[in-house]
Amino acid sequence: MxxxxxxxxxxxxxxxxxxxxxxxxxxxxxxxxxxxxxxxxxxxxxxxSKDDLIKGLFDIIAKEIQSITSIDLKEMNDTDLRTILYSLGKKAISLQKQNLQFNQLFNQYLLLAARDSYYSEKITEIQQKFFNTFYDLFKHAVKMKAIKDENILIKSQLLGLVFDNITNFILTDTKLDFDLVWREAVDNTLRGIEL
Amino acid sequence: MxxxxxxxxxxxxxxxxxxxxxxxxxxxxxxxxxxxxxxxxxxxxxxxSKDDLIKGLFDIIAKEIQSITSIDLKEMNDTDLRTILYSLGKKAISLQKQNLQFNQLFNQYLLLAARDSYYSEKITEIQQKFFNTFYDLFKHAVKMKAIKDENILIKSQLLGLVFDNITNFILTDTKLDFDLVWREAVDNTLRGIEL
DNA sequence: GTCTATACAGCGATAGAC
DNA sequence: GTCTATCGCTGTATAGAC
The missing domain is CATH 1.10.10.60 (Homeodomain-like)
Structure with a gap:
């Protein structure tokens, strides 16, 4: 039974x-x-209903996404911002390569979001939290006197955009060296504001 | 009749x-x-068939996409790289805001690409050309002695990723100042390699 | 070259037996 | 909790009239 x-x-x-x-x-x-x-x-x-199943699945993977992109700020005490950002990207890239299904599914929900506010509201919230993670990291680094307080909102948003699109492009056949691009993004962003 | x-x-x-x-x-x-x-x-x-119509439409918009992201290198003679990149972003952002349907449709083809090689091959080609546009721009700037020949492949790919994801996020409700983020990306990238 | 009419498969969803 | 049976509908696609 x-x-x-x-x-x-x-x-x-x-x-x-x-x-x-x-x-x-x-x-x-x-x-x-x-x-x-x-x-x-x-x-x-x-x-x-089928919609009910689709929504139920969304709620489950929405939770998983949040846990993937969240960072424990306590780590910050041990090591510097650059190292944290490097390893954040490295981890996400290898995770993404193993788990292509996940983003493939999430992209379908992104399309649904254009026509259904149930999804658009929750996805906007997820994206906002995602950008806040980077912003918090920068604010924390400022407080720790690791970087200057210069344009850090825009800088964190920029890194968020790069991070997010790297994980998108892993799904495609376009040949890019994601690790190198991510390091370049981090280096470019930190150049000039380090203390 | x-x-x-x-x-x-x-x-x-x-x-x-x-x-x-x-x-x-x-x-x-x-x-x-x-x-x-x-x-x-x-x-x-x-x-x-319906698939035939979907494919026919794809071929049409694929051509349009190429023309949007292509840059006339001859412009480069008059003005500097930074100004070109700024205006490239500004133009794309305002175009995208007016024409949300276009990307909404293209994102559906991106999903199809995961299951149909007809789309994945052509989309990979489009993306490759897109990144080459940025790379060509940087190579040209090197030739014109506007910037140093330092890491320009990765730098151009990085800008491409930012550019592309800005146009994606315009579709969502996430509040970002796209113009500012783009300027920051350009500035960060050029900092240190200008002549 | 464009229509009416229709075949036919597959879908989401439910009633009711066990 | 899972089944058989079936409903109503919509979809793609085609044959054949005009």
């Missing part, structure tokens, strides 16, 4: 991989059910 | 605006036909 929690989890996991690979519209509730090994109505027992 | 060229053009234009607003899957051939004022089979007379 099948366990309820287990089935729920299996549906979510199957939806994640099928949605990310084939897209929302090319994945039917029947497809998901078949992959899990149950029938369509059984899926409807757990999710009252 | 309806003109053949005219009808074809109307279908393309209608497909462009409906696909960008509602998405490929939420726009049926019947929807497009109704909007144009003809019937569904009439659309099939011009495009043998």
């Amino acid at each position: 099948r366990d309820k929690e287990q089935t729920y989890k299996q549906i979510i996991e199957t939806a994640f991989s099928m949605f990310s690979e084939k897209g929302f519209d090319q994945t039917s509730m029947a497809n998901i059910a078949a992959e899990v090994g149950i029938t369509k109505p059984a899926v409807y027992y757990y999710f009252k | 309806r003109d053949k060229e005219q009808t074809y053009k109307q279908i393309i234009e209608t497909a462009f605006s409906m696909f960008s607003e509602k998405g490929f899957d939420q726009t049926s051939m019947a929807n497009i036909a109704a909007e144009v004022g003809i019937t569904k089979p009439a659309v099939y007379y011009y495009f043998k």
Whole structure:
């Protein structure tokens, strides 16, 4: 006999991989059910509609995204800003290369956001937090007298944009040396404001 | 009586605006036909399938994208690299704000690229050309003795990434001062290599 | 060259048995 | 909790009239 929690989890996991690979519209509730090994109505027992399943999955991955991009400011005490930024990028790049599905799926939600405020509001919030992470890091460095308090809002936003688009381009076939570009971005940003 | 060229053009234009607003899957051939004022089979007379229409539209906007991001190197003689880069960004930002549909549609093709090599190959080519535009600009500036020949490949790629993601974020509700961020990116990049 | 009419597959979703 | 069966609808696509 099948366990309820287990089935729920299996549906979510199957939806994640099928949605990310084939897209929302090319994945039917029947497809998901078949992959899990149950029938369509059984899926409807757990999710009252397809939209409900898509939203449920979003809430899960939205949480994961936040934890990936969050930085523990306590680390800052040990080491300098440049080193932290370097390793932040390195970590994100290798993580992203392993886990292409994740961004593939998230990009679909970005498209939905243009037509559904449920997604646009939450995604805006995620992006704002993401930029704040960089800003906080710079503010903290100022407080620690590691850098000058010069244009750090714009500088942190700039690094955020680079960081974000590096992870986007990893999905494509465009050949770029992401590690080098990230280091260049960090170096260019810090040049002139270091103490 | 309806003109053949005219009808074809109307279908393309209608497909462009409906696909960008509602998405490929939420726009049926019947929807497009109704909007144009003809019937569904009439659309099939011009495009043998929906995929065919989607591909046809892609080929058209792919050309437009190339012309937007291309720079005439002859301009370089009159003015300096910094000014060119500033105005390049300014132009793209205001263009993008007026023309949100365009990127909205292109992002859908980016998703298709993950599952269809027809798109991934052409998009990779577009992206490569895009980065080359920046690289050529830097190489030209080196030749004109405007900047040092120092890391210019990576620097041009970095600016390309910023440029591209600025146009992406214009689509979202995230509040960023794009003009300022772009100027900061240009300034950071040129600092230290100017002659 | 453009239409009407229609075939046919697949979708999301529900009723009701077990 | 999961099933069979089925509904209603919409989608792509085509045959054939005009």
